[in-house]
Amino acid sequence: MSRRGRLSVVVVAVVLLAGLSALPGCSRSPGVLSSGRRAQPPSHQRMLELLREVEAQRAENGFLGDLNVKALRSQAGSLRPDAPPEQGFGLLGGLGMEELRLGNTDAAIERLEAASALVALLPDAKRRDFAHQVWFYLGLAHLRRGETQNCVARHTSDSCILPIREGGIHANQEGSRKAIEQFTKVLESADPGSWEHTCARWLLNIAAMTIGLYPDGVRPAWRIPPSVFTSDEPFPRFVDVAPRLGLNTIDLSGGAIVEDLDGDRHLDILVSTLDTAGPMHFFHNNADGTFDDRTEEAGLTGLLGGLNMVDADYDNDGDVDVLVLRGAWFGTRGRHPRSLLRNNGDGTFTDVTLDAGLGEAYPSQAASWGDHDGDGDLDLYIGNEAQPEERYPSQLFRNNGDGTFTDIAREAGVENRKFAKAVVWGDYDGDRRPDLYVSNLRGANRLYHNNGDGTFTDVAKEAGVTLPIDSFPAWFFDFDNDGNLDIYVASYLQELGLARLYCTVASYLSLPYQAELGRLYRGDGKGHFDDVTLEQGLTRFAMPMGANFGDLDNDGYLDFYLGTGYPAYDGLVPNLMYRNRGGKGFADVSFAGGFAHLQKGHAVAFADLNNDGDQEIFEQMGGAYPGDAFGNVLYESPGFGHHWLSIQLVGVRSNRSAVGARIRAEIVEDGKRRSIYRWVNTGGSFGCNPLRQTLGLGTASRVEVLEVFWPTTGLTQTFREVAPDRLLTITEGSDRIDVVVLKSYKLG
DSSP states (O other): OOBOOEEEOOOOOOHHHHHHTTTTTTTTTTTTTTTOOOOOOHHHHHHHHHHHHHTTTTTOOOOTTTTTHHHHHHHHHHOOSSSSSHHHHHHHHHHHHHHHHHHHHHHHHHHHHHHHGGGGGHHHHHHHHHHHHHHHHHHHHHHHHHIIIITTTTTTTTTSSOOOGGGGSSOOOOOHHHHHHHHHHHHSSSSSTTHHHHHHHHHHHHHHHTTTOOOTOOOOTTOOOGGGGGOOOOOOOEOOHHHHHHHEESSSSOEEEOOOOSSSSSSSSOEEEEOTTOOOOOEEESSOOOOOTTTTTTOOTTTTOSSSEEEEEOOSSSSSSEEEOOOOGGGGOOOOOEEEEEEEESOOOEOOOOHHHHOOOOOOEEEEOOOOOSSOOOEEEEEEOOOOOOOOOEEEEESSSSSSSSEEEEHHTTOOEEEEEEEEOOOOOOOSSSSEEEEEETTOOOOEEEOSOOOEOOOHHTTTTTOOOOOEEEEOOOOEEEEESSSEEEEOOOOOOOTTHHHHHHHHHTOOOOOOEEEEEHHHHHHHSSOOOOTTTTOOOOOEEEEEEOOOOSSSEEEEEEEESSSTTTTTOOOEEEEEEEOOEEEEEEHHHHBOSOOOOOEEEEESSSSSSEEEEEEEOSSGGGGGGGOOOOEEEEOOOEEEEEEEEEEESSTTTTTTTTEEEEEEEEEEEEEEEEOSOSSBSSSSSOOEEEEEEEESSEEEEEEEETTTTEEEEEEEESSSSSSSEEETOEEEEEEEEEOOOOOO
8 A cells, every 4th residue: 555645844953952961860971871870680790790701711712812822832942952843843833823813923023033044954845835934924924013013003094905005104114124025035936826926926015015115116027016906997085084083993803883872863883892802882973073982881891792793673662772793703612692782772781681582692693683474573583603513503583572582493494504604684585574595604505485484495596596605794685776685695715824815816916716706696576596796797706704785976776895804814905895887787996995905894884974965884893813903994985966865764563673674766867767775674794784774866856756665564655756865764654754854064
């Protein structure tokens, strides 16, 4: 059924909000109780205790702990002077790499130099290969020291962004110069085209950039052509403003949510970290271009760790809640508790995990909210990492509507029992029931079709969406605006050594390599997908972890950003931004747009943080090792002059967050009529966009028809002649649009 709406205006005045905060009994900080910090219930306190227990086991963690380095130090201290050189080389080299992992860079260099001194004593058959290894990793250690002294300690808007320029040039150049010395040794003796030669060449060129020697200061035979660091098409530069806003907290890999978390209509930022001793950070948007860290006031102190987070209003009370996921990559030692953080509606959160029935946890970083049974509240699917020795099931938690959940994965047929890295809901066949896509590392991906009776059937093979075998982030979106959901699933590479760096570099240098590309599957709306990866120009090999999509230039077509990298320190490869060319292909605009960050990118979110209609990109940065922390980045949009519309949907009979609802905006642009489609969700599988949807309208001066479809009830609401460049609130079943007036401002 269709309703033609009339327009009404509800003005939310920033001045009024500021005035109310000064009244007796009101907090001077929006969302914080004047009486002080909320007293937390026993469930919250118990979670803090559990996380302290996890933190106490940090030393035993293969990524974070120091047990290995302590053992190797002991062995090195007792090494006999007459020990075989192979033994000393292996021990000192291994200890050097362990020290580097922990961030003890000077100690790492000392140990690797000692190993290098033993090369001449090695047997002839081993000398050459071992020399290449120790020179390469000694160069890497020096390069890491240069990064730490400059990019981390002196983080600027240009730090670590290829091609490195101006503020990205190192002030302290000793690390990069010594790195070049070691990489030169490799290049002078390794076979051209070998993994060692290709990887050393890449890192030497990067080191040269950091001290202003690229390109002319690099030998022509080793120089990477400047054309490699150019984009497919011109694109305006987005500037990283996180340093001046205080958002560049130094963390390991983690999650990120951009959402109005305290009900003042302005988008806040919440970040987490893999580090089991690392805190969350809640950055409150002050509605003037600045942010305050209100972690303690929000009641989040002590909620340590969390590689990823997902958010939604699970209890339908009008406030967005948060699920924190922990234990990913840690194997059987990763059964760390997850946290369900209930939003109290006043800028504070309470951990209700144990009371909600979510206490049985497995290693995971993948989860997604969706109303699988159409009862009006959000259910939760968590994709867990099955191990060879422990085939952990994934979990489907049915929302009981009373604040508790019941795991029904076995009855529903969605236990998966593979190494899940991404899970996303989407109604790909238009039957009004959300289906489930699961990206598995080291196994075929799943497409669980919702049968409508509480069960699911894996139809991935029939639908043609099982690949890649090694995959990671994934999402449903409509990249060509044909009204049908498509799937993007990124590839990854599990091989160790230099294989990952070689394949990535080979992709840039047009050298042969063996690795899977990510896949873009175009859906036909009837249950089948076509692989259009090559057709759409997605030919770059990349290994993203965090990733998400949004509309960079407000042309109505969805672009996407890949946060690339892997745990090893040699993973200095550019993050990737793909601009959608009107549904007819994607252009790599990473270098031109300032997005080609070398550090490891994790959770990504596209969001309009200053109410001007243009989307910024927030990226949580950092690796998995203690020595690989980095500051988060926020790329500010330069603006494109296009029209836009932001829409906040409010479910009544459907879930309050409106997850799964579909928006269609019909516009006329340059005399041509077209439609723009969005499905309400938080975007990709690693990083959360706001539930508020922002639609770019290009040059269209109005929306001819605005349509909202609610799959839970089958209701379609239709509004005509809608003016652009504003935030709208549309409530399910209402025949009016509420216009929310928010002041725009410059960031910083």
